[in-house]
Amino acid sequence: MADDSCCSPRRDPGGSVSPGVPLPGTPGGSVNQSVAVAALADSSSPASSVLERVRIEAGTFLMGTEDADGFPADGEGPIREVSLNTFDIGVTAVTNAEFAEFVEATGHVTEAEHFGWSFVFAGFLPAALRKISQRPPATPWWCGVSGATWSHPEGPDSDLTDRTDHPVVHVSWSDAVAFCTWAGGRLPTEPEWERAARGGLEQKRFPWGDELTPDGRHLCNIWQGTFPVKNTLADGHRGTAPVRTYPPNGYGLYEVVGNVWEWTADPWTTNATTPAADLTPNRAMRGGSYLCHASYCNRYRVAARSSNDPTSTSGNHGFRCAW
Known part of the structure; x- marks a missing residue:
C-alpha cells in the first residue's frame, strides 16, 4: 500500500504513538463496543427520521480507476462493473x-474518550501543547493530544462553538457503527460509497468531473499551498468546513471528497477481484480530508482509498450513514 500515514494517523503500535504519560481512564486496549451497540435498541432515535438521505436506485456502475494519478498499491483498480441493490445514503457527513x-440519548462514550487522547493536526495547537505532545516520527504534523475528543477537537481547552454544523471528528469505526445503528442504519459499503460519490458520472476523477478547480472555483475542502507548512486557505477553510459548504454532486450529496475521511463498512483489502483472500483487521475509508494535498496525499478523488485501524481517531475522521 502507498504511504497513507499523512491521511489518517494510526493508533495501533505499528503506525502511531500515544502520549508519553499514563492517562486517567486509558484502558490500554480496544474498547468493547458490543454492549454499547446492543444498548441502542432501547433508545429512541429521532435521527432515524430526521437525518436527510437520498435514494440510490439499483443499478450497475464502473468502480475503481486506472488513472495515472492513482495509487495502484492501494487497490484502486482494476476498473470493474459492480451491481448494487437500492440503498439510501446520508446527504451529508x-x-x-x-x-x-x-x-445525549444513549450515553455513548467514544473510543477517544476511553483511551484519553486522539490525534490533532499540529498546526491547530498552541506552541506549548505542540511541544509536549508526542508525534509519529514519519508524520510529525500529527500530535497525540490528551483530552482531544469529538466535543473538544483540539484538546480540553477547545469546544464546538460555531462548529455544530461541521462534521463530527475524532470518531472511531465502532463509534460510527454505534451512531448508524441508533439512526436505524449502517455504514455504507465501499461500492455503495463510490457509486453515491460519483453522482451519476462515469469514470470521472471528482464528483463534478475531471478538473479539480473548473473555472478557478474550489469545489472541495483540501489543502492548498505547501503541505504541511503553508495553507493558503484558497478554498476558504483551514480545518473542517460546515456541511453543505460546496455544491452537491449529481445525486445531491455534499462534501463526498475533502473535508473529512469517511469510514465504510468494509474490511480493508487491495485485491478487488478476490477480496476474501486479502482481508485485514483495518477498515476502508473514502473521500480524503482537508489535509489532503496533491504533493503527498492525492486521495480526494472518488476512486481513491485508504484504511486505518478501527480504533484510530483523529481530527479528520468522520462518516455518513446508509440504510
Missing part, C-alpha cells in the same frame, strides 16, 4: 449537532 443528540 454526520454533524457535531447530530452526534451530540446521539450521545
Whole structure:
C-alpha cells in the first residue's frame, strides 16, 4: 500500500504513538463496543427520521480507476462493473449537532474518550501543547493530544462553538457503527460509497468531473499551498468546513471528497477481484480530508482509498450513514 500515514494517523503500535504519560481512564486496549451497540435498541432515535438521505436506485456502475494519478498499491483498480441493490445514503457527513443528540440519548462514550487522547493536526495547537505532545516520527504534523475528543477537537481547552454544523471528528469505526445503528442504519459499503460519490458520472476523477478547480472555483475542502507548512486557505477553510459548504454532486450529496475521511463498512483489502483472500483487521475509508494535498496525499478523488485501524481517531475522521 502507498504511504497513507499523512491521511489518517494510526493508533495501533505499528503506525502511531500515544502520549508519553499514563492517562486517567486509558484502558490500554480496544474498547468493547458490543454492549454499547446492543444498548441502542432501547433508545429512541429521532435521527432515524430526521437525518436527510437520498435514494440510490439499483443499478450497475464502473468502480475503481486506472488513472495515472492513482495509487495502484492501494487497490484502486482494476476498473470493474459492480451491481448494487437500492440503498439510501446520508446527504451529508454526520454533524457535531447530530452526534451530540446521539450521545445525549444513549450515553455513548467514544473510543477517544476511553483511551484519553486522539490525534490533532499540529498546526491547530498552541506552541506549548505542540511541544509536549508526542508525534509519529514519519508524520510529525500529527500530535497525540490528551483530552482531544469529538466535543473538544483540539484538546480540553477547545469546544464546538460555531462548529455544530461541521462534521463530527475524532470518531472511531465502532463509534460510527454505534451512531448508524441508533439512526436505524449502517455504514455504507465501499461500492455503495463510490457509486453515491460519483453522482451519476462515469469514470470521472471528482464528483463534478475531471478538473479539480473548473473555472478557478474550489469545489472541495483540501489543502492548498505547501503541505504541511503553508495553507493558503484558497478554498476558504483551514480545518473542517460546515456541511453543505460546496455544491452537491449529481445525486445531491455534499462534501463526498475533502473535508473529512469517511469510514465504510468494509474490511480493508487491495485485491478487488478476490477480496476474501486479502482481508485485514483495518477498515476502508473514502473521500480524503482537508489535509489532503496533491504533493503527498492525492486521495480526494472518488476512486481513491485508504484504511486505518478501527480504533484510530483523529481530527479528520468522520462518516455518513446508509440504510
